[in-house]
Amino acid sequence: MRLSRSFLPTLRETPSEAQIASHRLMLRAGLIRQTASGIYAWLPAGLRVLRHIGQIVREEQDAIGGQEVLMPTLQPAELWKRSGRYDAYGPEMLRIRDRHERDLLYGPTNEEMITDLFGQSIRSYKELPQVLYHIQWKFRDEVRPRFGVMRGREFLMKDAYSFDISYEAAVDTYRRMMLAYLRTFQRLGVRAVPMVADTGPIGGDLSHEFLILAPTGESGVFYDGELETLDWLSDPVDISDSASLDKFFSNLTSYYAATDEKHEEGAWSQVPESRRREGRGIEVGHIFYFGTKYTRAMDITVAGPDSTPVCPEMGSYGIGVSRLVGAIIEACHDEAGIIWPDSVAPFKAVIINLKTGDATCDAFCEQLYAAAPEQFLYDDRTDRAGAKFADADLMGHPWQLIVGPRGAKEGKVELKRRATGERFELSVDEALAKVLDR
Amino acid sequence: MRLSRSFLPTLRETPSEAQIASHRLMLRAGLIRQTASGIYAWLPAGLRVLRHIGQIVREEQDAIGGQEVLMPTLQPAELWKRSGRYDAYGPEMLRIRDRHERDLLYGPTNEEMITDLFGQSIRSYKELPQVLYHIQWKFRDEVRPRFGVMRGREFLMKDAYSFDISYEAAVDTYRRMMLAYLRTFQRLGVRAVPMVADTGPIGGDLSHEFLILAPTGESGVFYDGELETLDWLSDPVDISDSASLDKFFSNLTSYYAATDEKHEEGAWSQVPESRRREGRGIEVGHIFYFGTKYTRAMDITVAGPDSTPVCPEMGSYGIGVSRLVGAIIEACHDEAGIIWPDSVAPFKAVIINLKTGDATCDAFCEQLYAAAPEQFLYDDRTDRAGAKFADADLMGHPWQLIVGPRGAKEGKVELKRRATGERFELSVDEALAKVLDR
The missing domain is CATH 3.40.50.800 (Anticodon-binding domain)
Known part of the structure; x- marks a missing residue:
């Protein structure tokens, strides 16, 4: 691209509304422009970064058998009434009424819709596992949007959903997704450390957040520095083999890593002092097993091996694609500007x-x-x-x-x-x- | 992709709600599923087609100097008040109120937003021409959505916008875009014939619709069959040269082509009888020069060669990307199913x-x-x-x-x-x- 004719408008001055480095730099480097509170247009250089991130995410989802779909941005309210979430969801859900007075909403997530699509088509346990994902714009009506794309209202997210016939199979899927995430972030040129997250009433240890270390992060983090040195791209995990997945997962979770909410001084003190890392982290991904919560609520079953109907076990797996643009800059910049990792840079x-x-x-x-x-x-x-x-x-x-x-x-x-x-x-x-x- | 594990659900039965071939075949072949009236989820095979079309559109836009951006789906009402279109637009505009009671809308098109973005950044005629485009979901709240993705409510469109310093420069840009469109449709494996369209109060001949011949088309069309045989991909037009563009455009427009609205029996009778083609056509693209309509209304200027402020001359150029999936099927199918052109097929x-x-x-x-x-x-x-x-x-x-x-x-x-x-x-x-x- 020839700069003299390009739409790559850089700014000399620091925009006053931007409080953190990534927001400032994204505006100054001509990556985005705000069009409404918490809503941004992506200019050519910004869009290139967004697309490079999306492509790496896509390749790693495909590598573990994910199938890409594309669900619409607007969803019918009825679908959310079937799961019971329509009334439970707060004012962050953007509710819309169309010309025929039907209630719609701008999807903040897609558990209901994917479960419904799955239920219309999949009949037998033989067709499982299914891992379906899409990269689509979502909306959350944040009360105070800020930090640019880090806490915007219209944002791009990859959300994947898995369907398995049993808990054991769901655990394998969860571990495959964990590996896909580690590889994705490593390829993006950042280290995002998985930390045990709350599973709510479901319990168990099958919920992890991925955090990138940066001083502006929203959570305090504590982790074993060894986690930053592991090379997931060359780890020879056999994703079709439960034992191999188990070995990978046991090794990973043997290292201490926790947000301040889950931090335990006892376990922390076991980590050799030279390897203890403390700081703040930006959440860029979340993987979550939630069992039959939605399949049961929406009465979706497949025929099991003995032909009796079984509610499939589900998980959901998010990556904040537009948020990552900001998070990568938070982790990769200096006084003079952005320092793009090669894999996501708008231009080489x-x-x-x-x-x-x-x-x-x-x-x-x-x-x-x-x-x-x-x-x-x-x-x-x-x-x-x-x-x-x-x-x-x-x-x-x-x-x-x-x-x-x-x-x-x-x-x-x-x-x-x-x-x-x-x-x-x-x-x-x-x-x-x-x-x-x- | 292995079919036994894929989410490619074909249907044996013909869905009762589908009235035209493309809608029927898209449902039966497992390309889409309806999630609300006029709103569809794209399953893996459908998404592949959508992406192949998008990529060809993108390459041909880039080839004439287009720069890709990505504007958000939601727009602030204020922007449309500046152009005067907020009140003028009918009930097809989906109007939304957020938690702070601010008026938003789901963009049906982006003239206002792109003009605003342009005005924030471009200062001088030296930076012109600028051709900016995006491929983004739009919404039109059709009173009776039907024919599947052919007349849906949430739809994917490529819309480009051009900015030029003079009428003469805008004409060159228009002709470059005409060539890009002819090449795009040819690469998509269909022939879309450009027909003179209404320019409204602006006048002139700088408005064309592109129609694919199909019995279910919404317009009657009359055109010279020679137009189907011209090979635009090997036409050696020099897009940086006005004379070369003029020659290309004069040649193209020397062939008769008109929808029933613009049909003239006199000119039609001049076409040799063996070359006259009559039928129905589906609109899949529209290119339109509209001068300073928006730059003037929104008070956007650049410094001209003598430093006086000039309102740039604009045009807008749409291609219905999701609609094309249906239109291509209307043009390419038989009793047994779809016959994908090689360039857009989900699988080779x-x-x-x-x-x-x-x-x-x-x-x-x-x-x-x-x-x-x-x-x-x-x-x-x-x-x-x-x-x-x-x-x-x-x-x-x-x-x-x-x-x-x-x-x-x-x-x-x-x-x-x-x-x-x-x-x-x-x-x-x-x-x-x-x-x-x-």
Whole structure:
């Protein structure tokens, strides 16, 4: 994308309404603009990040047998009356009446709808397990929306729902999802630590929140630092084998990790002191087993192995996709701006032309740009170098390809790594190989 | 995807509520399920089609310099008061009040919001043209939703908006968009003919609807059959050159094409009789130049070449993405079911195992499936062959890879082309080469 013609409006000033770094930086870097309280439009760079996150989430859901669907944003009130939640849900549910005076609502979550869809189609235990997910906009009418996309009203979420024939099978599904989440966050370039969460009346240990460590987090967290070093992408778990899943899960849960609500001093004191990590965390995911709560309430059954009807065991599994954009920035920024992890960055690199209008510089930059126009942002504006450097640091591209008249003449480009500040003087081929990871 | 574990529920019976072929087939083939009047959930196969269409639309928008954004589904009423449309819009606008008694609406279109976003960021004519688009869910509270996704209430639309410094520049943008649309529909495997549409008080010839010929279309259409044979993908238009765009547009508009509303017998009689095509058409796109209507009403200007403020000239350009799924089926089906064009099909091919459980058949099918598990549907159910053939024809996969015990033993697969019924007996390599277009 050529910056001179792009809709990537950066701001010099810090917007007064933004209280936390990610909100400030998302506005300043031109990722979003507020259109109403807690509601945002995603500009081209922001949308690219949102889509990169969505794609990684999707691939890891698919890898454990998830099937993607897309449920609508608006739901009929009747569906929620069947589960008993229509009256129970508070003022955060946006209730709507259509022209025929029928009650609708803007879905804050989809347990009822997916259970109904499942019930219309699945007849036999032979078709289980089923893991269905979608990535769709939700609405929660927060009384005080704030922190930008971190606590917005219209937000993008991946929510998955699982259906199993027995508790044992549901446990396997839960553990597969746990692994998918660990891999998802690792690929996103952040460490989200799973912490035991409240299961309410259901009990058991099958509810975990995933928290990214950041000073602006809403919860206090305590965990074993070893959890940050485990590599889930190369962990050879056999997801079709209960014993292998059990080994993975036992190993994971042998490390201490708890939010302040669940913190236990006794267990904490067992963690070697050098490995104790304390801080604050931002919740970016939640996985939850809740058994037959909805299938029973909505009277959904499948034929079991002996043909008697069985209410399937369910779980639900959320990832806050739009929230993650903010949470990643909270974890990855410095004074100058965002530091995007490679996997989610809107562009792999920015090409900074230090002398737009100079024939040699222009030709050199065009040559670089032509190598990957889809993945590069080309700063071809006539602004002074300082402004270009500032915008590049602000927008947080993982690499900066800096081209000046002297370098252009010698066929050299200066490559800067945003995260570390390292600089390299390289030929075009060397620089492109590094940036495009060839 | 393995059919035995997939959420691809086909129906034997014809649902009574469906009056037209596409609605019937979308329900029977397990593409959608209704969740409320005029509101649908997209099941895995339907979502794949929706996404394939969206991706082609996106690529052709990008090819003419479009930049993708994503505006929210809900909009503040204030914005529409600024343009004067809040009170003018009828009961099709879904009006919502939030917990703080603020008026919102579910966006039926986005002229106001994009104009506002543009005005916040673009300051100079040097940054023009800007073409911004998004693919987002919209809502129109139709009094009688019907025909499935063809006239639903919550629907997915691509809407683009252009900003130019002058009428002349806006004309170029309009013509570029015309070309993008012709290419988009051609790639989708259908011919959508552009027809002059009403421009209202603005006048001129810069408004076209795109109609797909189908007996269930809402408009009568008259056009020169030559329009169906033109190949836009290989037309060497230079989109950066006004003269080249003019030549393209003049050529296109030299062919007669009109809906019944705009039909003129005089001009029609000039078309050679053998080339006259009459029928009914489904509107799937609309492009429209409307000048400074919104920039003027909302007081949005940029600095012109002589620094005086200028209200940019705008156009808007829609494609009904979810509607297209139905429209394509209306144009591409037979008695047995859907006939997907290759470019939008949910799966490139179905592998039909005629004897699931037979070791040779199973191994042979697995070998085929492993070649492209992302693009193949493997019918590994234990059903009888007749049911598998019927489902394959119903779901409309472009190719069927049919594997029986005899063929498996000889290393042969029977390949059937859904559209023509042609059959080939081939080796694995030959069949895969044909199906995967290698």
